Amino acid sequence: MWLARLKWGAALVVAGGAVGWWLTAPDLLPDDYLTAHSGDAAAGESVFIAAGCASCHTAPGAEYVEGPPVLAGGQRFETAFGTFIAPNISTDPDHGIGGWSDQQLVNAIQRGISPGGAHYYPAFPYTAYARATAQDMADLVAYMRTLPAEATPSRPHEVGFPFNIRRSLGGWKMLFADEDWVVTGDLDPRVERGRYLVEALGHCGECHTPRNALGGLDRGNWLTGAENPDGEGRIPGITPAELGWSAPDIAAYLESGFTPDFDTAGGSMVAVIENTSRLPEEDRAAIAAYLTALP
Amino acid sequence: MKRLATALTVLSVAGFGTTALAQDDVDPAIAAAMKARQAHMQLYAHNIGVLGGMARERIPYDADAAQAAASNIAALTTLNQSTYWPEGSDTSVEGSKALPAIWENLDDVMSKSEDLVMAAAAMEDAAGQGLGALQGAMGGLGGACGACHEDYRLSDD
Numbered sequence: 001m002w003l004a005r006l007k008w009g010a011a012l013v014v015a016g017g018a019v020g021w022w023l024t025a026p027d028l029l030p031d032d033y034l035t036a037h038s039g040d041a042a043a044g045e046s047v048f049i050a051a052g053c054a055s056c057h058t059a060p061g062a063e064y065v066e067g068p069p070v071l072a073g074g075q076r077f078e079t080a081f082g083t084f085i086a087p088n089i090s091t092d093p094d095h096g097i098g099g100w101s102d103q104q105l106v107n108a109i110q111r112g113i114s115p116g117g118a119h120y121y122p123a124f125p126y127t128a129y130a131r132a133t134a135q136d137m138a139d140l141v142a143y144m145r146t147l148p149a150e151a152t153p154s155r156p157h158e159v160g161f162p163f164n165i166r167r168s169l170g171g172w173k174m175l176f177a178d179e180d181w182v183v184t185g186d187l188d189p190r191v192e193r194g195r196y197l198v199e200a201l202g203h204c205g206e207c208h209t210p211r212n213a214l215g216g217l218d219r220g221n222w223l224t225g226a227e228n229p230d231g232e233g234r235i236p237g238i239t240p241a242e243l244g245w246s247a248p249d250i251a252a253y254l255e256s257g258f259t260p261d262f263d264t265a266g267g268s269m270v271a272v273i274e275n276t277s278r279l280p281e282e283d284r285a286a287i288a289a290y291l292t293a294l295p
Numbered sequence: 296m297k298r299l300a301t302a303l304t305v306l307s308v309a310g311f312g313t314t315a316l317a318q319d320d321v322d323p324a325i326a327a328a329m330k331a332r333q334a335h336m337q338l339y340a341h342n343i344g345v346l347g348g349m350a351r352e353r354i355p356y357d358a359d360a361a362q363a364a365a366s367n368i369a370a371l372t373t374l375n376q377s378t379y380w381p382e383g384s385d386t387s388v389e390g391s392k393a394l395p396a397i398w399e400n401l402d403d404v405m406s407k408s409e410d411l412v413m414a415a416a417a418m419e420d421a422a423g424q425g426l427g428a429l430q431g432a433m434g435g436l437g438g439a440c441g442a443c444h445e446d447y448r449l450s451d452d
Contacts, residue, residue, distance in 0.1 A: 257437035257438060265441050
């Protein structure tokens with residue numbers, strides 16, 4: 001009797017494990033995802049700037065300089081789950097992404113899956129990039145291929161048990177990765193462009209939206225401000241109720257870094273302004289239109 | 296005479312009251328230095344407010360007023376601030392947003408303050424030359440302010 005029960009128990013554990021394994025398996029993009037899109041490097045530079053890639057992937061302490069960024073990696077991001085270290089994503093074939101196919105690179109950016117099939121940690125904002133268009137991704141990849149190679153090895157993340165079990169990130173993705181737009185409904189074209197810049201490429205919600213205990217974004221409190229993962233200070237809310245700035249003030253802030261009171265951006269927002277100051281003026285206006293249209 | 300003494304006492308008590316509320320048990324020398332540098336920042340903000348108000352077209356462009364504000368900012372950037380930043384006046388003191396990293400990276404802080412002098416000089420050259428020139432120099436000035444606030448000021452809004 002007890003033996004039969006044990007057998008059933010074992011069978012259930014095996015079946016449960018198999019279901020878990022299947023549920024946490026990487027969910028790749030379709031093989032023909034990029035087929036209809038040929039990449040344009042010049043257009044890709046705008047995508048790269050709007051997506052803020054250089055802010056995290058240039059070397060620590062590297063000041064913004066004119067010219068193509070060197071994506072050597074090495075910046076450290078301290079969080080409650082451990083310290084994540086941005087990898088080298090330059091075109092170096094050994095230490096960067098030079099040896100990856102376009103499809104592999106886009107699976108990394110939009111699905112958070114490495115060429116070897118491992119899940120990336122969501123410190124890399126692939127859950128936001130998942131909302132980007134295939135054409136923008138093709139352009140982005142074409143641009144990244146033009147950037148200089150740099151042979152700095154990527155360093156492993158400093159993450160302890162249990163967060164070091166990458167397979168478990170499959171479960172995290174199932175629970176929290178959500179490709180749907182946060183703001184829905186009938187939007188005018190400018191607000192819709194702003195939504196694309198804020199919710200997809202700009203990944204603003206990654207810092208400005210609070211997270212639950214497992215690090216999933218609390219979409220019900222979208223952009224209402226959050227704890228600073230570095231531990232000090234607080235990331236401000238940017239909804240109309242939290243911020244209260246006019247659309248022209250927001251657009252001007254994204255260009256010059258000056259608040260309506262003529263204080264300036266600080267902390268990580270300085271790197272964001274380096275990017276937004278290089279966007280076309282219509283894009284800054286679109287971000288402002290979206291933010292001021294938030295509930 | 297007696298009335299003056301009373302007035303001074305009232306003023307000093309009132310002044311002490313606000314200080315005590317904001318910075319309880321703080322070394323008076325550190326509190327004074329923090330007040331000085333925060334006032335310095337306030338002078339920047341006030342003058343940048345004139346330029347920014349014009350740049351954002353909230354107030355009409357006025358070449359003389361713009362020039363005066365830009366010259367004030369340029370003058371402020373050249374003041375010697377060494378006594379504003381005593382050791383121990385970092386975020387461990389209530390009311391201070393100055394991160395301890397300042398005192399660990401003084402060379403970098405100085406190099407960024409030289410960049411600010413340059414950006415303010417560029418604004419001084421531009422501000423009186425028309426609205427377009429003023430608007431064109433705002434980003435450089437904002438970037439120079441932000442370069443320090445990025446690493447050395449507590450982000451908290």
